[in-house]
Amino acid sequence: xxxxxxxxxxxxxxxxxxxxxxxxxxxxxxxxxxxxxxxxxxxxxxxxxxxxxxxxxxxxxxxxxxxxxxxxxxxxxxxxxxxxxxxxxxxxxxxxxxxxxxxxxxxxxxxxxxxxxxxxxxxxxxxxxxxxxxxxxxxxxxxxxxxxxxxxxxxxxxxxxxxxxxxxxxxxxxxx
Numbered sequence: 665x666x667x668x669x670x671x672x673x674x675x676x677x678x679x680x681x682x683x684x685x686x687x688x689x690x691x692x693x694x695x696x697x698x699x700x701x702x703x704x705x706x707x708x709x710x711x712x713x714x715x716x717x718x719x720x721x722x723x724x725x726x727x728x729x730x731x732x733x734x735x736x737x738x739x740x741x742x743x744x745x746x747x748x749x750x751x752x753x754x755x756x757x758x759x760x761x762x763x764x765x766x767x768x769x770x771x772x773x774x775x776x777x778x779x780x781x782x783x784x785x786x787x788x789x790x791x792x793x794x795x796x797x798x799x800x801x802x803x804x805x806x807x808x809x810x811x812x813x814x815x816x817x818x819x820x821x822x823x824x825x826x827x828x829x830x831x832x833x834x835x836x837x838x839x840x
Contacts, residue, residue, distance in 0.1 A: 684750060687762040688728040689715030689800070691807045692740055694772050698788045699804070700736055701796075702781035708756055710797035713804070714781065715762065724763040725820055732767065734779040740767040744817030746806055754799040764803050766810070766817060 669680045691713060692700040702714050714735040718727040725742055732740040743766045750761035769775070777784040787793060789808055796804070809815040 684752075684759045684761040686718040686724065687715055687755075687760050688718055688724045688731060688765065689713045689762050689803065690728050690732055690740060690742070690765045690767045691746060691803065692732065692736065692738060692767050692769055693807070694769060694786065697772060697786035699786065699792075699807070700738070700769075700775065700784060701787050701793060702735055702777065703783040703793070704797065705780055705782035708797045710795045711793045711800075712797050713764075713800050714784070716780065718763075723821075725765070728763070728765050728767070731779075735777070735781040736784045737774050737776040737778055738769040739771055739774075740769055742767045742820050745820055746803065746810065746817060749799050749803060751799060762798075762803075764806075765820065766807065 665682045667680050667682070668677050670677055689712075700714060701711050704710055704712055714732055716727070716731040716735070718724055722730075728742060729740060732738050746764040746766050748761060748763055752759045754760060754762070772786075775784055775786065789804070789811075792804065806815060810817060
């Protein structure tokens with residue numbers, strides 16, 4: 665939303681925008697272990713998919729890989745784009761939109777809570793802890809539909825790789 669404001673220093677008008685804040689979440693799935701769910705250490709308290717805010721100059725894929733390392737200790741290979749979720753009330757703190765990816769852990773045994781996560785564990789899809797915060801129940805329902813063949817994944821940008829992602833970029837010519 666665009667609005668005109670007056671600069672308190674020079675008195676000149678300028679445009680200010682109040683847009684949703686971008687985030688990235690990942691459904692980390694291991695067929696023999698289940699999905700990774702964290703218990704949040706901060707408000708809103710509850711259970712969630714691991715994820716977090718995309719930093720300035722960082723692409724969504726890089727943020728997803730970084731957040732997985734920070735919150736779960738896992739090195740994750742992104743396997744697809746599940747969807748973009750942007751309902752204005754999805755996060756009680758502010759209007760956010762999330763880019764939800766699917767991924768598989770390279771090191772599933774290394775799972776440990778870190779950063780904003782008080783606890784991290786694998787759960788079977790039919791025995792998820794409650795309450796799930798944000799709109800993560802919907803994201804997980806969409807993931808179940810994908811596993812059942814009722815929904816497809818979109819690809820991630822071909823130039824992305826974990827090495828470039830760790831540095832916060834996604835390859836040459838991919839930013840708009």
